[in-house]
Structures are given as structure tokens and as C-alpha cells.
Amino acid sequence: MTLATVTAVVAVALGGLIGPVILVTVAVLGPALAAGVAGSLIRTTLLLSLPIAISAVLVNLFFFPGGQTVLLQIGPITATAEGLGFALEILARILAISGAITLFYLTTRPGDLVVDLEHRGVSARVAFVANASVQTVPTMVERAGQITAAQRARGLDTEGSVWKRVKGLIPIVAPAVLGSIAEIEERTMALEARGFTRPGRRTLLWHPPDSGAQAIARWLLLAGGVAIVVARAAGWLPWLG
Amino acid sequence: MLALESVTYRYAGALRPSLREVSLTLSEGEVVGLAGPSESGKTTLCLVASGLAPRTVGGTLTGRLLLDGDDAAPLAIHQLAGRIGIAFANPATQLSGVADTVYEEIAFGPMNLGLPRDDVIRRTDDALATLRIEALASRHPARLSGGQQQLVAIAGLLALRPELLVLDEPTAQLDPAGSRMVADALARLADGGASILIAEQKTDLLAEICRRVVVLADGAVALEGPAAEVLADPRLEALRVAAPADVRLSRAADVARLPAAQRERLRGAVGS
Amino acid sequence: MLVRWIAALVTFAVVAAAGVAIAGGVPEAGQADPITFAFQQVANVLALILGIALLAAIAVYLLLERIQTGANASITTQFTTRTLILMPVAIALNIILGQTVAAALKIPIYLDSIGTILVGVLAGPIAGAATGFLANILWAYVIPPPFQYPPAAAFAIVAAVIGLMAGMAGGLGFLRPRLNRPVGQLVAGGVITAAVIGGLAYLAYLGYTAILGDTNLTPSSDNAIFVILGWVALGLVVATVVGLFALLIFRRDLTATYVVLTGMTTGIVAALISAPIAAGVFGGVTGAGTDFLVAAFRQGGADIEAATLGQGLISDPIDKITTFFVVYLIVSAMARRTVARFPQGEQLLPEGEEPAESGQLEGATA
Numbered sequence: 003m004t005l006a007t008v009t010a011v012v013a014v015a016l017g018g019l020i021g022p023v024i025l026v027t028v029a030v031l032g033p034a035l036a037a038g039v040a041g042s043l044i045r046t047t048l049l050l051s052l053p054i055a056i057s058a059v060l061v062n063l064f065f066f067p068g069g070q071t072v073l074l075q076i077g078p079i080t081a082t083a084e085g086l087g088f089a090l091e092i093l094a095r096i097l098a099i100s101g102a103i104t105l106f107y108l109t110t111r112p113g114d115l116v117v118d119l120e121h122r123g124v125s126a127r128v129a130f131v132a133n134a135s136v137q138t139v140p141t142m143v144e145r146a147g148q149i150t151a152a153q154r155a156r157g158l159d160t161e162g163s164v165w166k167r168v169k170g171l172i173p174i175v176a177p178a179v180l181g182s183i184a185e186i187e188e189r190t191m192a193l194e195a196r197g198f199t200r201p202g203r204r205t206l207l208w209h210p211p212d213s214g215a216q217a218i219a220r221w222l223l224l225a226g227g228v229a230i231v232v233a234r235a236a237g238w239l240p241w242l243g
Numbered sequence: 244m245l246a247l248e249s250v251t252y253r254y255a256g257a258l259r260p261s262l263r264e265v266s267l268t269l270s271e272g273e274v275v276g277l278a279g280p281s282e283s284g285k286t287t288l289c290l291v292a293s294g295l296a297p298r299t300v301g302g303t304l305t306g307r308l309l310l311d312g313d314d315a316a317p318l319a320i321h322q323l324a325g326r327i328g329i330a331f332a333n334p335a336t337q338l339s340g341v342a343d344t345v346y347e348e349i350a351f352g353p354m355n356l357g358l359p360r361d362d363v364i365r366r367t368d369d370a371l372a373t374l375r376i377e378a379l380a381s382r383h384p385a386r387l388s389g390g391q392q393q394l395v396a397i398a399g400l401l402a403l404r405p406e407l408l409v410l411d412e413p414t415a416q417l418d419p420a421g422s423r424m425v426a427d428a429l430a431r432l433a434d435g436g437a438s439i440l441i442a443e444q445k446t447d448l449l450a451e452i453c454r455r456v457v458v459l460a461d462g463a464v465a466l467e468g469p470a471a472e473v474l475a476d477p478r479l480e481a482l483r484v485a486a487p488a489d490v491r492l493s494r495a496a497d498v499a500r501l502p503a504a505q506r507e508r509l510r511g512a513v514g515s
Numbered sequence: 516m517l518v519r520w521i522a523a524l525v526t527f528a529v530v531a532a533a534g535v536a537i538a539g540g541v542p543e544a545g546q547a548d549p550i551t552f553a554f555q556q557v558a559n560v561l562a563l564i565l566g567i568a569l570l571a572a573i574a575v576y577l578l579l580e581r582i583q584t585g586a587n588a589s590i591t592t593q594f595t596t597r598t599l600i601l602m603p604v605a606i607a608l609n610i611i612l613g614q615t616v617a618a619a620l621k622i623p624i625y626l627d628s629i630g631t632i633l634v635g636v637l638a639g640p641i642a643g644a645a646t647g648f649l650a651n652i653l654w655a656y657v658i659p660p661p662f663q664y665p666p667a668a669a670f671a672i673v674a675a676v677i678g679l680m681a682g683m684a685g686g687l688g689f690l691r692p693r694l695n696r697p698v699g700q701l702v703a704g705g706v707i708t709a710a711v712i713g714g715l716a717y718l719a720y721l722g723y724t725a726i727l728g729d730t731n732l733t734p735s736s737d738n739a740i741f742v743i744l745g746w747v748a749l750g751l752v753v754a755t756v757v758g759l760f761a762l763l764i765f766r767r768d769l770t771a772t773y774v775v776l777t778g779m780t781t782g783i784v785a786a787l788i789s790a791p792i793a794a795g796v797f798g799g800v801t802g803a804g805t806d807f808l809v810a811a812f813r814q815g816g817a818d819i820e821a822a823t824l825g826q827g828l829i830s831d832p833i834d835k836i837t838t839f840f841v842v843y844l845i846v847s848a849m850a851r852r853t854v855a856r857f858p859q860g861e862q863l864l865p866e867g868e869e870p871a872e873s874g875q876l877e878g879a880t881a
Contacts, residue, residue: 126355134600142611190597191331192331194321195295203357254852
């Protein structure tokens with residue numbers, strides 16, 4: 003249910019565009035408080051948005067073309083009020099999106115999501131790729147860490163100038179990548195020997211519970227999201243813009 | 244139950260065949276060992292017996308593979324999956340990569356076969372119990388030791404309730420503790436009447452659990468017979484196969500002309 | 516069969532037309548308002564619309580095929596078990612490298628499509644497209660921080676098209692090693708390669724001088740970020756260039772030129788499709804190192820669409836040439852047997868190599 007909620011929220015966030023401040027409060031903080039994850043939510047969202055936010059604010063604050071009302075002047079660069087306004091709008095939008103996604107991440111385990119999708123008819127192969135991808139990222143990072151340690155023991159210099167660091171990446175990245183690829187043959191054999199290629203659906207041990215109320219809520223959210231996007235495109239709700 | 248009739252197999256793009264006119268029979272409940280130096284065809288034989296060669300790995304097969312008397316050629320690999328289980332030397336690459344717990348990992352095979360949910364659960368529980376790894380059920384497969392992972396892999400095969408287990412050097416990449424764990428588990432399986440074809444360079448394991456041993460050289464059968472006989476055969480060294488430790492010690496004791504009582508003690512100390 | 520193709524073509528036309536209508540149809544009072552979905556110039560979004568239309572057409576074709584025949588024979592050959600096992604590795608590669616570059620290195624390239632292009636080249640266009648799309652979706656929604664990167668979802672379409680193009684390039688044999696070619700061909704290839712790289716370098720140089728305001732090519736500025744940025748970017752470009760020419764000269768491998776051309780084409784297409792997305796959804800700023808380039812263009816007076824397009828046309832071709840080169844290296848390093856067993860593997864082996872035999876079971880005769 004959370005999945006559908008969040009997806010819909012994000013869609014609205016993109017479509018609603020300006021005035022997503024309201025959005026953030028209602029659709030993100032509200033459910034977050036209800037689910038008890040508000041603290042982590044705020045922290046994680048801010049962390050996630052920080053790089054984008056800084057870039058966005060700086061770029062738009064200083065480089066907004068056509069800005070008239072000058073706020074600040076640092077040498078050749080001027081900060082304009084229009085730029086500030088635009089920057090804040092972008093910031094709010096970013097917060098809405100990041101917040102929604104973070105809410106999703108905090109309340110849903112990715113494995114559960116994939117199981118749910120498979121339960122509803124997504125092919126077992128897609129589910130496999132999704133699950134395996136999520137597990138492979140930490141595995142590969144760990145492997146890179148092990149290789150780094152091994153290479154350091156052999157005298158690889160990983161500190162120092164940027165150029166040295168870039169050069170030092172290759173003896174780490176290459177074995178990690180090639181090692182993962184070399185395993186593919188063995189893993190293919192193991193999987194096929196366990197019936198992976200059997201056509202048709204496979205048995206699932208469990209699936210996330212659902213209820214009628216949740217299904218209705220999902221449809222409403224979806225409909226609401228679409229409605230808002232259409233309204234915006236048609237120019238019916240200028241006060242939100 | 245499983246029979247290879249004059250099987251010659253060549254990998255795709257290879258100049259020479261890896262198996263030459265190999266014939267082999269396995270009866271139900273038999274534990275057969277496969278010995279031989281590297282590149283002698285042990286792995287290839289395992290792949291052919293399980294059907295992976297040529298289905299998954301390509302290549303050309305001449306001769307026949309018979310399963311319960313029927314030619315296995317028209318069967319697809321997923322149909323063979325429920326009848327023959329194969330395990331390899333590297334414990335980590337046999338993990339499905341999609342299971343968060345050992346339980347789900349073992350259930351992976353039955354789930355793929357589309358069996359009813361209760362069946363899947365029962366088979367998984369049975370496999371855990373047979374290998375005595377119930378304690379590992381909720382652990383994450385990637386964080387286990389090599390020996391534990393290998394046991395999970397074998398459990399995953401047992402959950403498929405195969406007629407035959409093919410094991411390609413299962414202890415080759417394990418440390419001594421892991422090897423011991425797996426060896427004990429296999430011994431119990433053998434005692435329980437499982438049909439196993441096990442390839443190993445370490446002939447000690449074969450001496451422990453096999454009733455018959457086949458020695459391969461250069462893709463063809465060089466020796467075949469009851470385990471004790473074959474493993475004590477003096478021609479083993481010429482075939483580049485290391486005899487089991489107790490055989491070697493016996494020979495050394497013979498050469499040193501130790502009295503019988505000391506020889507017995509030596510054998511007892513070695514035959515663990 | 517015919518029904519499917521017609522339906523796909525119709526879908527393409529309809530979606531494209533609808534896209535153009537939406538883009539050009541919303542009334543604007545003559546001001547560049549980047550905040551709404553309405554773009555002033557249809558041209559900005561044309562590539563994006565065509566990309567969406569293409570994917571929609573493919574989806575319709577596949578859907579009809581499934582309804583008609585109960586399966587998708589046209590693409591299952593691409594999705595063998597081997598492909599399915601390669602995809603998570605490729606997706607992880609995309610995410611790890613892409614996140615490192617976007618969050619930590621702040622250089623004006625992405626390096627987030629190595630996996631996509633690898634799968635496309637080895638397994639086929641649809642597999643590549645699926646990898647790119649799925650990678651971006653997972654990257655944005657499912658992968659936990661610190662690797663999570665929400666903006667990636669918006670560019671899933673771009674990733675899909677990149678995978679599609681890589682698959683076609685691989686299928687046409689563009690990345691097949693062409694060793695020991697006569698000197699004449701190598702010279703011609705070298706000239707083309709030099710021309711392309713030189714052209715791109717010149718454009719980048721123009722871009723950088725616009726930012727830094729001086730004609731010195733070595734990065735030097737009061738702002739340390741630009742210096743590091745410049746050096747690493749230069750380093751990567753130099754490494755790629757050196758590598759490509761090494762291929763040409765030492766291994767007499769003509770494919771280096773193909774790599775450059777394929778990379779450049781893919782890069783340009785990717786830039787065209789992603790520019791409107793970056794402009795419309797994010798105001799041109801995605802938190803990556805490319806933002807500096809966008810800022811520079813904006814300061815020069817360009818509006819958001821032009822700025823993102825300019826940035827894209829500098830960053831994307833360099834990024835894709837580098838990526839294709841890396842993928843070529845990876846495939847060369849893989850065992851021949853392994854490559855051959857992939858759906859498009861035969862188009863990646865040097866000419867004259869014995870192709871892999873399928874799983875043949877023969878009777879009593881050899």
C-alpha cells in the first residue's frame with residue numbers, strides 16, 4: 003500500500019510543481035508521522051537532497067537570467083530576488099520528491115515490493131533480476147573493499163593526488179568487474195540445474211497482505227494525481243502555480 | 244538407474260573431446276566415486292550426467308544418457324532438475340543471489356518447480372533436518388562459512404528430491420573444518436541410501452563413502468571396481484591420482500616393516 | 516504478425532503526435548517559463564518525444580505478441596539465463612560507478628551506463644533497454660542510501676534508448692575486434708578518430724573558456740573545484756584517447772574507430788533526449804558534476820533548455836565514447852567461450868573464430 007501511496011505522491015509532486023509545500027506537509031510528513039518514521043525521514047531527506055539543493059539554489063540564485071531585483075552583489079555575480087524565488091520553488095519540489103521516495107524506502111522493504119509485484123503477475127525472471135540487483139550492489143562494494151585491501155597489501159597507493167587515486171582505481175575496479183563476470187558461467191549452471199528455466203509461474207512462499215481499504219485508497223490517490231496533472235496542464239489551478 | 248552409453252563429449256570450439264567413449268552405470272542407492280587428475284574429464288562427466296552438458300554449456304554429445312532406461316535427450320534442463328541434482332566446488336556461486344535467508348535459499352528449487360506451497364515448506368524442512376542445519380535457517384546465505392554454504396547448496400538440491408546427487412569436487416575449495424562438515428554430511432546421506440556420484444581429487448573422501456570408484460584418465464575410464472580395490476591399486480600413481488592417506492601409510496609401514504600391532508595403531512590413527 | 520507491426524507503427528505515430536501537440540499546444544505568453552510542462556519550442560523536446568514514442572511502440576508490439584501467441588518469442592532469445600545473471604551485475608555496475616561519479620567526483624561525465632551498454636552489446640537491444648530502464652528505477656527507488664539517487668528515475672527513458680542503441684551496435688558487429696588490418700585502413704580509421712575526438716575536445720574547450728574566461732587549456736582557476744574537475748576530466752579523456760590510439764597502432768585494431776563513432780552517436784542521442792528532462796523536471800540541476808557546465812551556460816545568457824542541451828552535448832559524447840571503450844575492453848578480457856554463449860556473442864568475436872555450437876545432441880554418428 004505504501005508503494006502505491008508513494009508512487010502516486012511522487013507523480014503528484016512532479017505534476018503539481020509549484021506549491022508543493024502543501025504537498026510535502028500533507029502527503030509526506032503526515033504519513034511519516036503516522037508510521038512513526040518522521041525523524042529518520044527528515045534526516046534522510048535532508049541528507050539526500052543536500053547536494054542537489056546546494057547546486058540548485060546556487061545556480062538559480064546567481065545565474066537566473068532576467069532577474070531584476072538585485073539582492074546581493076559579489077564581484078561580477080549578482081543574486082536576484084527572482085532567482086531566489088525560483089530557487090525556493092525548485093527546492094520545494096526537490097524536497098517533495100526526495101521526501102516521498104524516502105518515505106517509501108523507510109516503510110517498504112525492497113524484497114517485499116518485488117514479492118508483491120510477482121504475486122500480482124510480474125514474471126519470475128523480472129523479479130529475479132530486481133532482487134539479484136539489490137543484493138549485488140553491497141556484494142560488489144564489499145568485493146571491491148577486499149580487493150582494495152589486497153592491493154594495498156601489495157603496495158598500491160590509494161591516498162595522494164587525485165591523479166594517483168584515479169590510477170589506483172583500475173587495479174581495483176578491473177578485478178571486481180572481471181571477477182563478477184567470470185562467475186556468470188558457474189552461476190548460470192547452478193541456476194539452471196535448480197529449475198530456473200521452467201516456464202510458467204513459480205510458487206511464492208508468502209506475499210504482503212492487502213485489504214480492500216488499501217486498494218481503494220490506491221485508486222483514489224492515482225485518480226487524484228492524474229486529476230491534478232491534467233488541471234495544471236490545462237491551466238485550471240493557477241493559484242497552485 | 245543412470246547410465247552413460249559410450250558417451251563422447253566435446254566442448255564448443257574445443258579441438259579434442261573431453262570424454263571419449265565413456266560408459267558408466269549407477270544403480271539406485273549406490274555411491275560411486277570419480278577420481279583422476281585435473282583435466283581428466285571428471286567435471287565434464289558430472290556435467291553430462293546432470294544434463295547440463297550439452298543443454299546449458301553447449302558442445303556436442305555422442306552416445307546416450309539413460310535415466311531409468313529412457314533416453315534423456317528429449318528432456319529439457321528444467322525437467323532434469325527435479326531428477327538429478329548437481330553441486331559444484333565453489334560454494335558461493337551456487338547461491339541463487341536472491342534469498343535473504345537460508346530457508347528461502349533452500350526453497351528456491353521447489354519454488355521454481357511450481358509445487359504447491361505446503362510441498363515446498365515440507366521439502367525445505369526435510370532438507371534442513373537431513374543435513375542438520377536447522378540452526379542456519381534464518382541466517383543470510385552470503386554470510387556463512389564455505390562449509391556451511393556448501394551444506395546449504397546440497398540442502399537446496401535435496402529439496403528437489405532428486406533420484407541422484409552429482410557432486411563435483413564439493414570439498415575442493417573448503418578449509419579442513421568445512422571439508423569435515425561436508426564429508427560427515429555426505430557420509431550420513433550415503434548411509435541413508437542416497438544415490439551419489441562424487442568426483443574428488445582427494446581420494447580420502449572417496450575411500451570413506453564410496454562403494455565403487457571409477458578412475459578417469461584423459462577422458463576415458465582407466466580403472467573401475469570396488470573402492471577398496473581400486474584405491475589400493477598400485478597403478479594409481481602412474482595415473483597421477485593420490486591414494487588415500489591410510490593406503491599410503493600402509494605402504495610406508497610395509498616398506499619400513501613395522502610389526503602388525505603398530506601398523507594397526509597407525510591405521511586407526513589415520514582412518515578418521 | 517502484420518497486425519503487431521501496424522499497431523506498433525500506429526502507436527509510434529500517435530504518441531509522437533500527441534507529444535508534439537502537448538509540447539507546442541499549450542498557450543504561452545511569450546515568456547520562457549521553465550516551471551510548467553509546457554515548452555516553448557517543440558524542437559527541444561522532439562528527441563524526448565520520439566524516444567517515448569519508440570518505447571511505447573515496442574511495448575505495444577510486445578503486448579500484442581503476448582496476447583496473440585502467449586509468449587514473446589521475438590525477445591526471449593535475448594533473455595537467456597546467462598543474460599538474466601549478467602543483468603544484476605550490470606545494474607550494480609551502473610549504480611556503483613554512477614553514484615560514485617555523481618556524488619563524489621563531481622566531474623562532468625556520468626559513467627552510469629557501462630552495465631547497460633555491456634548487456635546491450637552482449638545480449639541484444641531489448642535486453643539492453645530493459646537493463647537501463649530497470650537500473651535507473653532501482654537506483655532511484657529501491658537501492659538504499661548512500662547509493663540512492665532519486666533523479667535517476669526521470670532518466671530511465673534515456674537509459675532504455677542507450678541500451679537499445681548499444682544492442683543494435685553490437686548486433687551489427689560494430690564491436691567485433693578487427694585486428695591486423697592493412698595500414699591504409701588504420702590510417703583512415705585514425706584520421707576519423709582524431710577528427711571526432713578533436714572536434715569534441717574543441718567544443719569542450721570552447722565551453723571551458725566560456726566558464727573560465729581564459730584561453731589556457733590547463734585547468735587553473737581560483738576555485739579549486741574547477742581545477743580538480745578539469746584535471747580528472749582531462750585525465751579520463753586523455754586515457755581514452757591514448758587507449759583508442761594504442762588499439763589502432765599496437766594491436767592494429769580498426770574497431771577503435773567504430774567505438775568512437777558509436778559512442779559519439781549514442782552520446783548525441785542521449786543528450787538530445789535527456790536535455791528536456793533535465794530542464795523541465797529539475798530546472799537543469801541534478802546534483803551531479805554537470806551542474807557547473809549548466810551554470811556556465813546560463814550565465815552566458817542561455818535559457819534552461821539551451822543550457823542543458825549544451826551541457827549534454829559536451830558531456831554525453833565524451834561519456835559514451837569512454838563507456839563504449841571500457842565495454843570493449845571488458846568483452847576483450849572475457850573468455851572467448853563465455854562471450855560466445857551470449858545471444859549476440861558471435862558478433863563480438865574476432866572474425867574467423869569458430870562460433871559456439873548450440874546444445875546439440877547427436878545420435879550414434881559423430
